[in-house]
Amino acid sequence: MSRWVIRLIILSVIILIAEIYAFQALKTVTKSRVIRWVWLGVSALVYINLIYVIFSTPRSMGQTLQFQYAVGFMLTILIPKAVLILMMFGEDVVRIIQKLISFFMPGETMPLASRRTFVAKLALGLAAIPFAGFIYGIIQGRYNYKVLKYHLEFDDLPEAFDGFTITQITDIHSGSFTNKEKIQYGVDLINEQKSDLMLFTGDIVNNVASEMDDWIDVFKVLKAPYGKFSVLGNHDYGDYVDWEHRVDKIKNFEAVKGIHPKIGFDLLLNEHRYIEKDGQKLALIGVENWGKGFNQAGDLEVATQGVSQNDFKILMSHDPSHWEYKVKKDDFNYQLTLSGHTHGLQMGIEIPGFFKWSPSQYVYKQWAGLYKEFGRYINVNRGFGYHAFPGRVGIWPEITVIELKKATKNV
Known part of the structure; x- marks a missing residue:
């Protein structure tokens, strides 16, 4: 047995x-x-x-x-x-x-x-x-989109990026969607933030690339003047399907990666891009999925080749356990990390500013919201979509807007 x-x-x-x-x-x-x-x-x-x-x-x-x-x-x-x-x-x-x-x-x-x-x-x-x-x-709860806004100050932020805004979305999980009108409302809400930069931190599907076919036209209207960038999540690799032939899994993985340019996102696979403004720049780094105990394809060393330690860096890494085990103490200094993955388990109790609980916190130390250690931040977005359980109870779908600020020095 x-x-x-x-x-x-x-x-x-x-x-x-x-x-x-x-x-x-x-x-x-x-x-x-x-x-x-x-x-x-x-x-x-x-x-x-x-x-x-x-x-x-x-x-x-x-x-x-x-x-x-x-x-x-x-x-x-x-x-x-x-x-x-x-x-x-x-x-x-x-x-x-x-x-x-x-x-x-x-x-x-x-x-x-x-x-x-x-x-x-x-x-x-x-x-x-x-x-x-x-x-x-x-x-209704799975469509109860919330816009969460943060103002983060950094001593080493280039002055040109003072007031620069970033919208983060994550965990679309298009294979779970059933209501195009509700999803369109969420996408319109993302665009209403009018952020300078848009970042997607993984899990565009549940299992296979074809799940996104009916949603490409919905998501390709997302806009950001300084670009749209993305990384992969654990579900994007097709690991949760019992493939009859390995070649089918490889083809599906290539198709999943091919979704990103179709909706206007530059997919970073252990790579980086420089975002330039008024002659100054910040480094945007995107790694493949790295999770504790499984699928550790993310490679910081490869992704940061050509990046200076003195550069201001924003890291996109799907699983927050990567930050906990590899990133937050790294001497290379990743000032801001953006993750998703946990969904906050899609159920819990939150009273903003007072109380936050979910069974997810017994698995992930950083499971929802903004955290700071060693002078470095991570935001764990609760996810745009839903998976496994077709709803959300107390932990609502999230659109994060982060404004970068140059810290003022007290004289």
């Missing part, structure tokens, strides 16, 4: 136990057979659909829209139930403690009769919050 099958069996057992536990909570609240059968029926349909999609989809197709929605529906019913289970489990722990106290101290009793019903109702009410959030995330 393969490890994959064993893991699937273990996961199925865990989910079954969770479903039984959650159903017991429902029975505490209502005696309506209709509600109970609807609960069971919806859950069964979601799991049957997921199993069907998993076993009926050839691996050669990679991740399909059908798989995304099957996962989306599962998360929509499972995460609210997790909230329900946690509360009911806590109540069960209290009940056990109270029974032990009653056993050893017969004179001491605590009321139990109505509390479980109250806790079950409260738990169901709280579970409805993430359920509504996931429904919104699938219907």
Whole structure:
């Protein structure tokens, strides 16, 4: 029996136990057979659909829209139930403690009769919050584009670039798109920023180059007077498809690279370009994907051949783990790095300026937003598109606008 099958069996057992536990909570609240059968029926349909999609989809197709929605529906019913289970489990722990106290101290009793019903109702009410959030995330949240603006000061920024603006987008994942009107709205919003320079930091598709065919006309209208530049992300290499022939993977990779000039972007493959303004310049460096534990094709040494250590440098590198492990302490001094990749897991809680949380932070130290260490910055864009889960809950699609400023010296 393969490890994959064993893991699937273990996961199925865990989910079954969770479903039984959650159903017991429902029975505490209502005696309506209709509600109970609807609960069971919806859950069964979601799991049957997921199993069907998993076993009926050839691996050669990679991740399909059908798989995304099957996962989306599962998360929509499972995460609210997790909230329900946690509360009911806590109540069960209290009940056990109270029974032990009653056993050893017969004179001491605590009321139990109505509390479980109250806790079950409260738990169901709280579970409805993430359920509504996931429904919104699938219907509208994935198109809830946010423009985030940063003003970054640098001592060594060439004076000609004081006030220079950069729009960063990342993780288009065109294979997930279904609504051209909504995507067009996002593209128009990018153009409305009227930035000097536009940078795309990888993952233009999910699996194969053809996913972008219907979207080239939408994205080729993007404009920036000082140019549009891009790099590759992990999904652009075709590694998530079970290719029958290696030559097909190579052809697809070449086709993915060919998308970038079609939409007007200069793809940097471990290369650099100089952006010039009023006789001064800054170095724009683009590396191939480099991620911790996989696909480390990015090569800073190759990309910076001909670049001076004294040059002001902007690095495009898809995966923020590259910055954490290789870039931030590099003596060559990369003043600003732009990344994507994490999507902020497309779900979490953010109160701008006060609180930010997502399970993504347990995998990536820099997972969303702006970070600074050793006097150097990295911005991790939350992504324009979506992948795996066909929605966004609390972590919205992002368009980043960065204004470079020359630091003023205090006299």
